[in-house]
Amino acid sequence: MGIKSPITYKWRKTGSKSVRHGMNFAYGGTGVFQTSVPAPNMTTQIHLFQRVVHHDRLYTQADLASSLALVSVAGNDYGYYTSRNGSAQGLLNFIPLVVNQLALNLKSIHDMGVKKIAVASLEPLGCLPYSTKTSSYKQCNGTQNMVVNFHNVLLQQAVAKLNNETKGSAFHILDVYDGFMSTIKKKGNNSGNILKPCCLGLSKGFFCGSVDGKGVKQYSLCKNPDSAIYWDDVHPTQAGWRSVFSTLKASLHQLYL
Template sequence: MAFAQYISNVTDGIVDGVRKLQDLGVGTVPVNLLPPLGCAPLNTRADNYARCEKDKITGVHNKHLTQKLRDDDSVLLLDLNAVFKGIVTPKTQKLFYHRHTPCCESIDENGFCGQVDGEGNLQYTLCDRPYTYFYWDSTNPTQAGWKAVMEQLEGPIREYLGI
């Protein structure tokens, strides 16, 4: 399956899910756009977590999803791409000391956070101060990371919901 067709199928699936929720009576459906996948530690590890890598998936996916849902007033598109980038890429202001490095890191490049070997030995390391890290593991933000994201999204969500 071609790259563009795959993304089209994924975004069609998201739209189908939104329509099913609407058919069940859900009046407002928040939908996340993808965050910048090139900024996740999974993709910054090869460059010693120094900077975001270019990725084609995020832009194409978000463009397709936005085109498919932008005219639906009952859908609130949450631009995680812009919010994440605003947190992990600024050169002038650092909200997090570690913007691309994971707090929990597998010793094995193909391993995962929380992995143990057959003898119960830890196959990962943990940071001492997770609040200084945006990412918890290779793809997911820390609690402090999500707090920073939600601080930026709370206003638009409240405004959209009229609360």
């Protein structure tokens, strides 16, 4: 998008020049609600944002009015729900709770004075190597992607409602789901097992980055990471993300208007 990476919240006091490029409140593994990761959930992250504005006074209302907020929730709420309950039973009743809270959080950001808010749709979790390994990385898990689509439909409805209530178009959806599916289809036509991750554990019990007691690597790497969409069981490669976001250029440009 032609902007510098925003400084993380933790390093906000390292210099005024850095904060002018924005601030990143995200924490790996967290979600809309609390997950197994001991880190602030989305509501708490917004409270930190409010503190930066009202207590630390690092940003003015004019700054907020000319800013873009990017909200990305990667599905950790659903992974935590499934692991905590031992199955996906009841997940369809849980999804509306997640989306409703997400919508409240989006409104909180808007109420602070941010005029443009982009929220990413949920990526096709059923295509993650974690889900496709049972099919030898040959096909996406359709059941999991149906759950993701339910989330994304509710998110679309929630965003439409927010735009109607605010009498504008402050809220935008970045269709990350379609970006991944388009990338998988495109790269799948040009190469072999595109759902296979670049980094793999060599045997059961080992994963990407594992070493044994002697420090010997217990994982293998593909020869060309730029040809892979996924790095490990759950994370895309940098090349994968570049390909996904190339499909979002039109919607990203809309955010500048």
